[in-house]
Amino acid sequence: MKRRVLSLILVPFLLFYALPAGAVEKEERKWQDETIYFLMTDRFHNGDPSNDFEVNVKDPEAYQGGDFQGIIEKLDYLKEMGFTAIELTPIFDNEAKGYHGFWIQDFYKTEEHFGTIKEFKKLVEEAHKRDMKVILDFVVNHVGPNHPWINDPKKEGWFQGKQPLNDNGEENPDLPILNTENPEVKEYLFDAAKWWIKKTDVDGYRLDMVQQASQPFWSEFSKEVKSVKKDFYLLGEGSNNNLQNISKYDDNGIGGFVDFPQAEEMRKVFQKPDVSMEGLFHYFDQNQSLFEQPHLMGTIIDNHDMNRFTSLIVQNKQFPGTRWKLALTYMYTVPGIPIVYYGSEIALNGGESSDNHRLMNFKTDEELIDHITKLGELRQDLPALTRGTMELLYEKDGMAVFKRNYKDETIVVAINNSSKSQQVTISSDELEENKELRGVLAGGMVKEENGDYSIILDRESSEIFALAEKSGLNLSFIGALSAVYIIFLIFIYFVWKRGRKKRKDTK
Incomplete structure (x- = not known):
């Protein structure tokens, strides 16, 4: 009882101190304000045992029970972590062992292991009730390896060859590549894409391997889907790390693209301490020059096609929680839409192929979840983190300080990616005179003295500061x-x- 009363007394003081003064007034929500949780339906949560046929949790290539009902049951879990949208790997009817969703059999049916279309509609409705958006992975470039279209004489001209699903081609059957220049194929894909929006009210599509279709195809595709829902988000994923080639599709109605080059640099920088962060800060300048809306780029650390970031940390004999916190602080505070792969909040491990599709475990330590939750709150409360300009103020020996500006709001982010404490002095010329930096992630304060702000960070730690009037x-x-x-x-x-x-x- 005494502890509860004490907490009631302290809460107003803590709230008063934590909120930055002079925050920008809340504006209409845009896609760049979202924070996305990317999950594989079969590997997330089993909410309905009635669809658990051919399920084997000991076989990484078999279905393991995750379904739409399971996602519904965990929406509050995701909402509480600050996620405002969820992205799902393909949910369409698949061939045997197509747990990942990419061996599509029928574009107009849900995979029966996941649930019915009625249950998926309920998932979208429940997400929308929580003010969360739903993005589907919509594959236009291939179908399953044994699709009936392959041997259908009426579908002659629907295909243009085969290629492996991913780099581990020896473990996956060749996938028939659709000829998206064929008018009948285009009509089928456009109609299916619109049907799902009309039927379920989803909010966006992730588009797999955009370079396998032409620019005119994507212009038509975008026009068609946005005729159904105007503010429909299209996130393109390229087949290589050359953003200059992918940027050619920027004028074709695709909102943003998954930023693989920045992901590779983040993985290199944050998997162990004492790695220079200099290379990271070229990406926003590059994206500004290549893309009309660089704030809509999808920022990732890993996804379903990559070894999990945790595996790199473990290889370097580092503590995953510490390394993840630094990487996430960076990802949440630089321009772009953070896309967090399921299990990152528990530092789930995983190697190549299906090993990085391990079943989610919800019984783990809360420390990393608390960090993600705080970052999610700050992204929603501080528009400078989602809409602001970016300027690097300092980078040396694994320590970096940068600022985000939007209207009257200035946010300063400091990340110490080194194995020792660091002190950095930032001139008031870079910020403002007679102000203070209030720590809104871990707490603390830095006051301007003699024209300088002296930021001190412990080893392998980070802080987000709001520039505010000096408190008294x-x-x-x-x-x-x-x-x-x-x-x-x-x-x-x-x-x-x-x-x-x-x-x-x-x-």
Whole structure:
């Protein structure tokens, strides 16, 4: 009881201190304000055992029970971590052992292991009730290896060869590549894409390997889907790391693209300490020159096609939680839309192929989840993190400081990716005179002294600062708060006195 009362007394003080002064007024939500959780339906959560046929959790290539109902049951879990959207690997009807969703058999049916279309519609409705958006992986370039179209004489001209699903081609059957220049193929894909929007009210598509279709195809595709839902988000994923080639598709209605080059650099920088961060800070400048809306780029650390970031950390004999915190702080605070692969919040491990599709485990340490939750809150509360300009203020020996500016809001991010404490002095010329930096991630404060801000960070740690007016004693606030506490204490006294009288009366 004493602990609870103490917490009630302290909460107003903590809230007053934590909120940055002069924050920008909340504006209409845009796609660049989203934070996306990317999951593989079969490997996330089993909510409906009735569809668990041919399920074998000991076989990494078999279905393991995840379904739409399981996602519904975990929406609050995702919402509480600050995620505003979920992205799903393909949910369409697949061939045997197509747990990942990429061996599509029928574009108009859901995979029966995942649930019915009615259950998927319920998933979208439940997400929307929580103000969360839903993005589907929509594959236009291939179908399953044994699709009936292959031997259908009426579908002659629908295909243009075969290629492996991914780099581990020896473990996967060749996939028939659709001829997206064929008018009948285009009509089929456009109709299917629109049908899912009309039927389920999904909010966006991730487009696999955009370079396997032409620019005119994507222009038509974009026009068709946005005729159904205007603010429909299209996230393109290229087949290589050359953003200059992928940027050719920027004028074809695709909102943003998965930023693989930056992901590779993040994985190199943050898998162990004492690695220079200099290379990271070229990407926003590059994206600004290549893309019309660089804030809509998809920022990732890993995904379903890559060895998990945790595996790189373990190889370097580092503690995963510490390394993940630094990488996530960077990813959440630079321009772009963070896309967090399921299991990252528990530092799930995994190597090549299906090993990085391990079943999710919800019974783990909360420390990394708490860090993600705080980052998610800050992205929603501080528009500079989603809409602001970016400027590097300092980078040396694994320590970096950069600022984000939007209107009257200035946010300063400091990341110490080194094995020792670091002190960095930032001139008020780079910020403003007679202000202070309030730590909104871990706490703490840096006041301007003699024209400088001296930022000190422990080894392998990070902080996000809000630039604010120098704080002092707010006598009116303290007086009002004191009056509230006096009334509160009087109330507690009378409750205690009444309880004592009742105990006497019952003796």
